[in-house]
Amino acid sequence: MFKTIIVQVDDSASMDGRLQAAAGLARAHDAHLVGSAATGLSWPAYAMLTGSMAVMPIDEFETLRAAKxxxxxxxxxxxxxLGVQSVEERLVEDEHRDALLLQSRYADLVVTSLDGGGTSTVRGVPQYLALHSARPVLAVPAAYAGAPLAETVVAAWDGSVPALxxxxxxxxxxxRARAVHLAIVNPEREGDLHGDEPGADMALYLARHGVRVEVAAVQTDAAAGTALLELVAARSAGLLVAGAFGHSRYREIVLGGVTRVLLERAPVPVLFAH
Known part of the structure; x- marks a missing residue:
């Protein structure tokens, strides 16, 4: 179960969507919800940037802290x-990504927004956390309005460690899901990772955990990320689970890849891990 959930707090348009998702999970799991707001830099770093330790920079930094x-x-x-019983406010004097990365060590899940959030405090955060944190990251679309997350889930499976x-x-x-669709896109391309019957071993593993799972093998000429989003739409899923940066980060950034497609286009929350 999720017992400690951290949600990134800022004043962006995507804040309420990610908070609704985090609050829904906190209620369902009777979890402690931590709101983390970061100043963006520490006081020593702020003083170095302003070039002075005089009164004015201190006052300006206090204004920044007050806003947070x-x-x-x-x-x-x-x-x-939203019905959360256990709530904590946490102000951190650090860069946003580093603040969340450190706090994630002592939580079960970190909630932020997909890159479409439109502010610098959100952009780049989910992929950074997915790459460097030992905890899963839930990235929520800005337009999320509280739809159930765990009724129908698509879980992407390509045999890789990030997907696992x-x-x-x-x-x-x-x-807790009513239905989990274990999605395998063009399994013959990763035959050495899937075995004789693609998805069968992972489906059995999940079934032993009580998961109501079925294998959804997809043959397509479309990119894997696009195929996953099409399956999410076809199954009316409320959540997508996917490994982040299954290929090298260079290939993902320069040539595109599943992670990039999901970050930019996913219409539902995506749970990432690397």
Whole structure:
């Protein structure tokens, strides 16, 4: 189960969507919800940037901290409106990604937004956390409005370690889902990772955890990321589980890849792990 969930707090348009997702999970798992707001840099770093330790930079930095405290107060009020019983406000004087990365060590899940959030405090965060954190990351579309996450789930499976870690990280959700579709796109291309019957071993592993799972093998000429999104739409899934950067990061960034497609186009929350 998820017992400690961290959600990134800021004043972006995508904040309420990610908070609704985090609050829904906190209610379902009776979890402690931590709102993390970062100043973007520490006081020493701020002083170095301003070139002075005089009174004015201190006052300016305190203004920045006050703005973040206000964001946390709004987070806590909204979280309680959404029915979360255990809420914590956490102000961190650090860069946004590093703050969440450190805190993720002591949580079960980190919730942020997909890159379409439109602000610098969101952009780049989910892939950074997926690559460097030992915890799964839930990236939520800005337009998310509270639809159930764990009724129908598509879990991408290509036999890779990132895909395995994503599925294992999502087990608290998969075990509660009414239906889990284990998606395998063009399995013959990764035959050495799938065995004689692609998906059978992973489906059995999930079934032993009580997951109601079926294998959904997809043959397509489309890119794997596009095929996964088409399956999400066809099955009316509320959540996609996927490994992040299964290929080299260079290939993903320069040539495109599943992670990039999902970050830019996923219409539902995506649980990533690497």
């Amino acid at each position: 405290r206000s964001e946390l107060e709004r987070f806590a009020e909204r979280a309680r409106q 870690r994503a599925i294992v990280g999502a087990l608290p959700l998969l075990e």
